[in-house]
Amino acid sequence: MLFEVWAPHARRVTLHLSDDSSAMEPDPGRDGWWRAQADAAPGTRYGFALDDGPVLPDPRARRLPDGPEAPGAVVDLAAHAWRHPWPGRGLPGAVLYELHVGTFTHEGTFDAAATRLGHLAALGITHVELMPVCSFPGRHGWGYDGVAPWAVHEPYGGPDGLLRFVDAAHGHGLGVVLDVVHNHLGPSGNRLPEFGPYFTDRHHTPWGAAVNLDAPGSDEVRAYFVGSAVAFLRDYRLDGLRLDAVHALADDRAEHMLAELSAAVDALAEETGRPLFLIAESDRNDPRTTAPREANGHGLHGQWNDDFHHALHTALTGESRGYYADFARAPLAALARTTTRGFFHDGGYSSFRGRRHGRPLDREATLAHRLVGYAQTHDQIGNRALGDRLTALAGERRAAVAAALVLCGPFTPMLFMGEEWGATTPWQYFTDHPDPDLAEAVRVGRRREFAAHGWAAEEIPDPQDPATRDRSCLRWPDDPAADPRWDWHRRLIAIRRDHMPTDLRLADVTADHDEAASWLVLTSGPLTVAANLSPAAAATAPPPPGRFEALATTHRCPPPGEGRVSLPPESAAVLLRHAPAA
Template sequence: MEQINVLQRGIGVNFTDTGEASINIWAPEKQNVEVLVNDTNRIALHKTEIGYWQLVTDKIRPGDEYKLVLDDQQVFPDPASASQPRGPHKGSEAIDIAGYEWTDNTWENIPVKEYIIYELHTGTFSSEGTFEGIEKKLDYLKELGITAIEIMPMAQFSGARNWGYDGVYPFAVQNSYGGANALKKLINECHRKGLAVILDVVYNHLGPEGNYLSVFGPYFTNKYSTPWGSAINFDDAWCDGVRRYFIENVLMWFRDFHIDALRMDAVHAIKDFSPSHILEDMRKYVDELMVKSGQRHYLIIESDLNDTRFIDTVKNRGYGMDAQWTDEFHHSLRVATGQVQHGYYADFEGLPHLAKAYQDAYVYNGIYSTHRKKTFGNKTSRYPGWQFIVFSQNHDQVGNRMLGERTSQLVSFEMCKLMVAAVMVSPYIPLLFMGEEYSESNPFLYFVSHTDADLVEAVREGRKAEFSEFHEKGEAPDPQSEDTFNRSKLQWDLIELEPHATMLKYYRTLIQLRKSDSVFSSLERGGLETHVDEQREILILKRTVNNARRVCLMNFSKQIQNVRIDEDSSFWKIFDSAAPEWNGNSTASETLDRNLTIQPESILIYAG
């Protein structure tokens, strides 16, 4: 693969300092490529040796609509389009992707270990369903204690309603959300208020509608099968152009949009047996960009392989990812609260596995998995806590339920408080899913807005098949229905009502404790102990950092429990989820007595 210039985008249509359009289109097996500007002017491109068609011209200006004509007959939008104002099937808009009057020059990305992440979906987070709607809530998120927002994917997809994982133009910002400049404005404002921005991106597949990449070149390969069909071609013939396409995408978000971190969706579905894995190459180019720009950027992954190669350094023959989502903490926590052990939850044993997740991050770290029918995972002992992100809910774990029920609809008010506390006292990075902080009651359902009737029906049938593994009964809401989308929107008026107002105050207090306490703000994993009483459903977590010690007593049962603690009495109570101020009736001792009474579904925290 040819060397990539990290300081400017090198594919698609871009504008030079003199205002000319620099065009670079990858179509290695075509005999002729032209640009059709505003449906009137056709401009011929010149082919290079490695499959790119290029030209520098003054015949295209920002705001012009253009299409690409392949072999004098096929007309399609640009696969590297930076703007699709009329959706995925219409022409591309030429925009100056590097042009914006930023005012965040003094912004420095915060250390990843200080991230407290708030995951949100642009379309359902606000009544507007736009980037501007998010911007209006930034002060609220700051007051909550959030330090980084994570925006679910917004690469251009069909229609106006989608989770975002059906994007088909990785470089184009969804038009119905506001487009590129509205996103830049949001990021600029986040930085002004001290918030980092994480963008969820999808490099394991593209969506089904408006996906025209294969007509330009071998972007996909039949060497491997994925849940979405043929795999993206990262290691087969002509893969250099594909690899560059996605590396350029990573660099664009960091360089041209000032994104602080990328969360890469399901990297276990990326198939690449090249000597240098595509993630490793992304890491190398991002490192080069950081040296030249002086800015710091993080690469975060979602992976279910329990393979530390992903988060190990390139020097240690790893892929160099900074951190990863850790689903097994979530699964263990869910089962500990009484979640039915269907589907992948069948592999988890509740409190013993939650204790193991506190200790080891991966529950399956070289032990036999009944669900997978094999020994699975490897050890994480030498990896710091900030490389693991944990949560009690996220878009997948809510939205992939048939009825999209949030935790607040599945467990009691008290258990909700215990679950988030279990996340916040961990030695890992915490993530919240939008609305959980005030016990949002609306579901978060799966929704699409495809225009192809056959595709819509296929999505419906696919959802039914997915739920069969969980033995769900009844009918799933229609993902194509606009009502399904509207039912998933947050109800912001709830934060003024009870019990939502109390829950919101609880979250704020708990997050503040996490940030201000010397033990909980540390992601050191060494001084951590767990003790489990399965019969009484008690988990005791002890953490020690620099001689400061915290004892967390968690009662997952529905009964009052008496617990004997083997600690001296020089500990004092710093948090009680069952206190009267949180609508509880706890009378727990202010000091750590050897015999303590813990309210049902609650946590007590003592410091010493």
């Protein structure tokens, strides 16, 4: 087989294959590349030594069985015998479910997670969105400290485990989306700088030197990350990728790396005949993120909408610190603005940032499914001091209202694991850094960060304590489907599937509200969600003109009357507008 590595500054490169070694030759067709032919069966350990230095893992290793700093192992992904053919599932009409492999079950493996996929299919989920699974030091962690973007974390089950998980998901009719991190690596175990200019001091990020996307040598660095993304989509038959914190991708080139990536993914979709998509996490509120490449956009297919989360969260909880401050002044007005315009911050002043922020989306041109809406995510739970979930903060009744607004609202909905039955387990920040100095720095930094917000140090969970990860594992009920909250989510998803147009535009969304009376009426095409967030007072809200039928209600809301809908405290009703008779 052919072994290749990019090491542009090396004078000699040696391939170490089990107990053998051989010199590699410069590739005459590619500057900085080295190559060698050698016989190697799957499982064979290998690595590269630069200028007679230590043996390093292959930057493009697909399997790192002994951790990201040890030699890789040869693996033949094409040998997997797929049991279930898969035509693919696109983003329009999707209902996403974010899960962390290491805490979705106590076992924390792909195989254990696969045993729960039937539960998600019965709920009506269309796509499982896996948090990052690339290799990182230690056993347990969130996955955002990965250092090997081509490999799969061995404690989860490695590449074979991911293949089995995706195959099992396809057997249940579920697509799979993978969260990937291109904006930083580390902070420990990153050996890429020893191979070449993978990082640059031209830009700086919260994690130090930036990934080199625009300095000398950046052509190969961009190819490295684009290639890893395409390889995951192709070799594991994934349906999409969620791109972490794309605002941290510092890139001054005329063609942004995101546009290069989206072009490569669109080409792969055409080649395979499967719909493929990219969803960005971005705090820029920049329409270019999802604008077509031919219109000078990045061509991504969707993006997370934190503005929707923040508006909904403040309306449900009353929290007003930090980035919630801008939304808390008039939370229902903020929620109405965000659901109809896409962004709350679309050019106006942000007190949290101390400046104007964002640009408006084109309501006529923007398809609502390009924005992902949610009441909870790993970030919004896990970056709280105690990792408390929405049910603990707002109560079950308000959580049920939130589910109606998310699942029957205009945006592509996403649930966080356990949300569908009101899981009470926290989801906390946990790490397993083998480096004791780094472990202590993370521990101290976490406590210092929250001490600034009034928390006592002893209240902050120790990220390195195994008990922190254990507390974050889902405690599955014997029969989740027996819980009324699970059935509420199932019914809402079915309503969405049956009635929400996949071509809904932002211009097709309207919202009315009364801040003092605490009600909101959100209409997305034929579906209307009427919600009353008052803890004590009933509300009467006017739905849009037309004849309506109540499809689902919380707490026995009375049926809608002529030009009104009556709502008990902390309740919601989902209404279907009937077309007028011909």
